Amino acid sequence: MRNVAGMIxxxxxxxVFPDRQRPVVAVDDVSFRCAPGEIYGLLGANGAGKTTTxxxxxxxxxxxxxxxxxxxHDVVREPERARRCLGFLSTATALYAxxxxxxxxxxxxxxxxxxxxxxxxxxxxxxxxxxxxxFRDRRCEKLSTGQKQKVSIARTLIxxxxxxxxxxxxxxxxxxxxxxxxxxxxxxxxAGKAVIYSTHIMSEADKLCxxxxxxxxxxxxxxxxxxxLKSAHGGDLEDAFVxxxxxx
Amino acid sequence: MSPVFTIYRKELKDILRDRxxxxxxxxxPMVVMPIIMLLFGGVSAKLVQSALEQVPxxxxxxxxxxxxxxxxxxxxxxxxxxxxxxxxxxxxxxKTLRAAVELPRDxxxxxxxxxxxxxxxxxxxxxxxxxxxxxxxxxxxxxxxRDKVLTDRLANRGLPADFARPLNTVxxxxxxxxxxxxxxxxxxxPYIVILLCLTGALYPAFDLTAxxxxxxxxxxxxSSPASRxxxxxxxxxxxxxASILTALCSLLSMTTIYLISRGLFGLALKGKMSLxxxxxxxxxxxxxxxxxxxxxxxxSALLLAVGTFARSFKEAQSYAGPLILMAILPAAAxxxxxxxxxxxxxxxxxxxxxxxxxxxxxxAFPWGYIALVFASTCLYAAFALWLAARMxxxxxxxxxx
Numbered sequence: 207m208r209n210v211a212g213m214i215x216x217x218x219x220x221x222v223f224p225d226r227q228r229p230v231v232a233v234d235d236v237s238f239r240c241a242p243g244e245i246y247g248l249l250g251a252n253g254a255g256k257t258t259t260x261x262x263x264x265x266x267x268x269x270x271x272x273x274x275x276x277x278x279h280d281v282v283r284e285p286e287r288a289r290r291c292l293g294f295l296s297t298a299t300a301l302y303a304x305x306x307x308x309x310x311x312x313x314x315x316x317x318x319x320x321x322x323x324x325x326x327x328x329x330x331x332x333x334x335x336x337x338x339x340x341f342r343d344r345r346c347e348k349l350s351t352g353q354k355q356k357v358s359i360a361r362t363l364i365x366x367x368x369x370x371x372x373x374x375x376x377x378x379x380x381x382x383x384x385x386x387x388x389x390x391x392x393x394x395x396x397a398g399k400a401v402i403y404s405t406h407i408m409s410e411a412d413k414l415c416x417x418x419x420x421x422x423x424x425x426x427x428x429x430x431x432x433x434x435l436k437s438a439h440g441g442d443l444e445d446a447f448v449x450x451x452x453x454x
Numbered sequence: 455m456s457p458v459f460t461i462y463r464k465e466l467k468d469i470l471r472d473r474x475x476x477x478x479x480x481x482x483p484m485v486v487m488p489i490i491m492l493l494f495g496g497v498s499a500k501l502v503q504s505a506l507e508q509v510p511x512x513x514x515x516x517x518x519x520x521x522x523x524x525x526x527x528x529x530x531x532x533x534x535x536x537x538x539x540x541x542x543x544x545x546x547x548x549k550t551l552r553a554a555v556e557l558p559r560d561x562x563x564x565x566x567x568x569x570x571x572x573x574x575x576x577x578x579x580x581x582x583x584x585x586x587x588x589x590x591x592x593x594x595x596x597x598x599x600r601d602k603v604l605t606d607r608l609a610n611r612g613l614p615a616d617f618a619r620p621l622n623t624v625x626x627x628x629x630x631x632x633x634x635x636x637x638x639x640x641x642x643x644p645y646i647v648i649l650l651c652l653t654g655a656l657y658p659a660f661d662l663t664a665x666x667x668x669x670x671x672x673x674x675x676x677s678s679p680a681s682r683x684x685x686x687x688x689x690x691x692x693x694x695x696a697s698i699l700t701a702l703c704s705l706l707s708m709t710t711i712y713l714i715s716r717g718l719f720g721l722a723l724k725g726k727m728s729l730x731x732x733x734x735x736x737x738x739x740x741x742x743x744x745x746x747x748x749x750x751x752x753x754s755a756l757l758l759a760v761g762t763f764a765r766s767f768k769e770a771q772s773y774a775g776p777l778i779l780m781a782i783l784p785a786a787a788x789x790x791x792x793x794x795x796x797x798x799x800x801x802x803x804x805x806x807x808x809x810x811x812x813x814x815x816x817x818a819f820p821w822g823y824i825a826l827v828f829a830s831t832c833l834y835a836a837f838a839l840w841l842a843a844r845m846x847x848x849x850x851x852x853x854x855x
Contacts, residue, residue: 294677300670304471317678
């Protein structure tokens with residue numbers, strides 16, 4: 207098993223949720239690899255196991271079988287170290303309403319072990335890049351959706367992680383806010399980060415991801431570039447997706 | 455900076471910016487509670503005082519043929535006779551008449567007989583304060599009259615007045631004022647402080663757990679490198695701070711209000727803290743506060759565990775009622791007469807603290823029991839903290855929405 211910093215590797219990941227009637231298999235024997243400077247898309251319908259896979263990689267959930275290496279750290283044996291190497295963003299990761307934009311970013315900087323001088327320097331750069339200085343000291347509860355997204359981005363980047371995990375980050379966002387996120391994901395790739403991006407939007411996966419894994423019923427059905435998936439199954443990405451799911 | 459301290463600092467800032475926390479932690483105990491207590495105490499004292507000062511109007515039923523007893527009742531300054539009406543019972547029930555006294559026929563004549571016992575009857579409204587006072591005033595008047603008749607009967611037989619009083623009992627208090635006051639304070643104070651410790655922890659505990667789930671920030675914080683144990687400890691210390699602050703603020707405000715209401719500013723005795731007519735040694739207060747610390751830990755950790763278990767703030771609130779009741783019952787049990795500290799009771803949380811506090815405030819320091827109460831409460835507190843940490847480590851609970 208290789209331990210490469212800045213890389214994500216899943217090895218036969220599995221997650222079964224206990225249930226009174228019968229256990230629910232949310233993720234079943236999922237393996238993939240995402241290299242630095244690459245966007246790996248996890249494409250699946252609602253309930254396919256995308257969020258559970260993302261939570262397993264972000265160490266919020268513990269796998270019932272298999273493991274994953276995030277930034278060179280095993281998610282089962284070294285969950286805290288793995289979290290130090292990653293930035294996690296989803297529509298479910300809300301902000302603390304009563305903290306200001308800067309306090310929110312500062313809090314996560316401190317949790318990542320940065321000292322206040324380092325946080326100030328890094329935050330100043332991020333706030334300028336994301337055009338956030340206007341609402342730097344405004345409480346998060348008073349920010350617009352787009353401004354909140356920017357704060358979330360700054361929060362995930364404050365410790366400059368080599369690995370980024372995005373779990374359906376554009377869900378429920380308007381076009382402009384979604385574009386900010388997509389642009390940011392591309393920036394991460396350009397900066398040499400390994401990016402995992404889960405979505406159920408075909409066009410988004412097609413445009414953004416270098417390689418795509420199609421997930422259904424907790425299992426990874428196929429993997430490849432958008433072009434290779436399309437040519438293997440004919441038609442566009444949606445046709446390829448439907449063909450794979452129907453065959454499963 | 456330790457992650458626990460980072461979390462503590464952020465969570466404290468967060469809850470202090472919430473108006474609801476400020477209301478529950480500072481405004482209620484420091485402003486609302488004292489005002490309610492002062493108003494309630496003032497109004498009830500005024501009502502009792504005015505009921506005592508008012509001369510009760512009563513009716514005298516019968517006794518037209520007995521001028522002596524009539525004169526005795528009429529001349530009593532504590533009673534005011536009004537004309538008789540047949541609906542006296544209804545008037546007493548309607549609270550327009552305080553009480554009535556019924557004398558039998560030939561009262562004066564019969565009481566003049568050497569060996570006669572003459573029955574009298576008082577009509578009143580049981581449970582009604584002013585009617586009770588009127589009945590007591592009638593009884594006192596009749597008692598004085600009876601004593602006078604008895605003295606006359608004894609004198610007629612050439613016997614001294616003490617002949618019919620072979621026993622004379624006088625009550626003498628031997629407990630020093632400190633203990634008398636301590637007993638009162640030791641009974642009531644722990645009850646109040648225990649409740650305040652719980653209510654002070656309630657809102658922040660639920661806000662930092664169930665509230666965090668509801669607002670969607672749980673996933674955000676779980677993606678940080680802080681471990682679950684560090685997260686739960688940071689939150690726990692904030693809840694504990696709120697619990698202790700609420701209790702201390704309440705104690706401070708209640709003492710201040712009490713002193714103001716008694717006009718006793720500047721009367722603090724040397725080496726003692728004066729509480730109105732009672733004096734309590736600072737050492738006793740300190741000892742009880744030290745004993746309260748593990749209980750505050752127990753409450754904070756338990757509420758944190760319950761809040762983490764709940765899906766939403768609303769669900770957490772529905773657990774608050776039974777929790778408060780579970781704290782009130784043992785605290786109130788210590789107020790019952792005859793419930794005293796014993797080796798068995800020393801292991802019952804809350805009740806043990808209430809009982810040992812009672813002893814401490816009276817100046818006694820039962821060190822064995824104090825150690826037992828402290829150790830057992832620490833044990834329960836440690837268990838509650840373990841439970842809270844365990845809850846925070848359970849995926850099924852944390853992602854339960």
